[in-house]
Amino acid sequence: MQEIALKGFGEVLKTVTFRVRRYDPEKRELAKYMEYKVPVQMGMTVLDGILYIKEHLDHSVSARYSCRMGICGSCGMIINGKEQLACQTQILELNKDLIKVDPMGNYPIVKDLVPDLSKLFRNHGSVKPYIIREEEEPKSEFIQTPEQREEYAMFTDCILCGMCLSACPTNATDELYLGPQSLAQGYRYITDNxxxxxxxxxxxxxxxxxxxxxxxxxxxxxxxxxxxxxALGVQLLRQLLTSNSFVKYKQKEATKGPERKSVSGVS
Amino acid sequence: MTIENKKGWISWFNPFRYGTDRWMYSLHRLTGIILGFYLIAHVWETSHILDGPITWNSLMVFLDYPFGPHFGPFILSGVLLVAVYHALNGIRLTIVENGLMLPKPYRPEFPYRPKSLKGLNNVLKILLGVLMIIISAIGIYFIFTGVIL
Known part of the structure; x- marks a missing residue:
């Protein structure tokens, strides 16, 4: 099986040492670092390195991953001191012989490199990340111009990886801080017309x-x-709230399209 | 049993591998803490004026020569640098934290360099550096010679 799995890989360019932080909640031990030697081929990411360790060296290393292409935001971890997605970080581009892999900070650890992101989702939910309307069922479409969409479009790209909360120095000491992710999402929904x-x-x-x-x-x-x-979203939200205390902020009412019998169901 | 893995206050002073703004944040914290201690020491120092001129004068001499000749002005210069940085960066933060001089929302494009930390914000940082050099040069010259340029 191994021959088939390794077939098609390029030749080994160099061997790097992975220093992975290990923590098992069932063992009642403190977190410790363990080192693994990983042969690196062209195009190998840090996540591939961790999976190599899991397959060949130590089966008990745990990491969370899903899509391997930077879409799902599951594999955020601290690689050589900076929060990065493991699936998007090339080992050869890091250009280091020692790669230190830590779980994301400011989160409880489930095991090894797996953080418990429930705080992130709780904060995200607390800013009501959905469109709030007064009427229960809309009778017609809301018309939005491309310019109106540009006002918030960049904040919709958030994949909820939670790395901003790990990097945030305020979040390191303030347990109840909402975090940049939730605040930027709050701004995204407020500016939606x-x-x-x-x-x-x-x-x-x-x-x-x-x-x-x-x-x-x-x-x-x-x-x-x-x-x-x-950070831009948070500052713009702050500008909005500051000006709100002088002149009450009025949300732009979206113009409505022609009325329909039902827009919620399939017509 | 899960552990919290909080980074804690020590991470305020870990600006490595992030950008310029993160460095300035760490410096702002550090200078703020130094200024806090300095203000306490300053109040303690000036409170000695109640003990009469002899105590006051001996304290002044001690503060001028704590470890050797003319060490006092060096400490004062350090306090000046700390205060000037904290004040100027405070003004910069007041501007950018109110959303002024920041870009409008834009479309992120690879390699995803954040624009809010660049552009006019960078201009403010350079201005801060230039002003800091000018003000502290004048101030340190005054501390050592007693002459305003």
Whole structure:
């Protein structure tokens, strides 16, 4: 089986040492580092290296991954001191003989490199990441121009990998901080012209542990694998909330299309 | 049993491998803490004026020569540098944290370099550096010679 699995791979260019942080909650031991020697071929990512360790050297190494192409955002980890997606980081591009792999910080660890992201999803849910309307069932379509879409389009690229919360220095000490991901998503839904839920989100965003705790260190934008630039979203949200205290912010009402019998069901 | 794996306050001072803004954040924290301690020490120092002129003068001499001749001005220069950085970066943060001088939302394109940390924000950083050099040069010259340029 191994011959078939390794067939088609290029030749081994060099051998790097993986220093992986190991932690098993069932063993009642402190986290420790273990080293593995991994032969590297052209095009091998850090995730491939971890899977090589899992297949050939130590079966008990745990990591979370799914798509292997930077879409699902499952394999975020700290590689050589910086948060990166393991599936998008080429070992040869790192140009180091020693690769230190840590689980993401500021999250509880489930095992080895697997963080518990429930805090991220809880915070994401708390800013109500959906379009809020007064009517229960819309009678017609909401019309949005391409320019209106550009106002928030960049923040829709978020893949919820949670690396911004790991890099954020405020989040390192403030347990209740919403985090750049949730705040940028709050801005994304407020600036959507179909949305009418500004006042509903205000008590979460405009709170002690909300938008005002950001100190604009820019680490979240620096590590974002999709270039979402959450720091920009947080600053723009802050501008919106600051001006809101002088002049009440009014959300743009989307113009409605022709009325239909049912838009929710398949016509 | 899961462990929390919090990075903690020590990560405030770990700006390596991130960008310039992260370095400036760490410096801002550090200078803020130094200024906090300095203000406490300053109040303690000036409170000695209540003990009469002899105590006050001896303290002034001690603070001027704590470890040897003319060491006091060096400490004062350090405090000046810290205060100037903290003040100027505070002004920069007041501008950018209110969303001013930042780009409009844009389409992220590979290799995904964040624009909010560049552009006019970079201009502000360069301006900060230039102003800091000018102000601290004038200030340090005044501390050592007593003459304003």
């Amino acid at each position: 179909r949305d009418m839920g500004f006042n509903e989100r205000l008590n979460v965003l405009d709170s002690k542990h909300g938008v005002w705790r950001c100190h604009f260190s820019g680490a979240c934008s620096e590590v974002c694998p999709k270039g979402v630039d959450p």
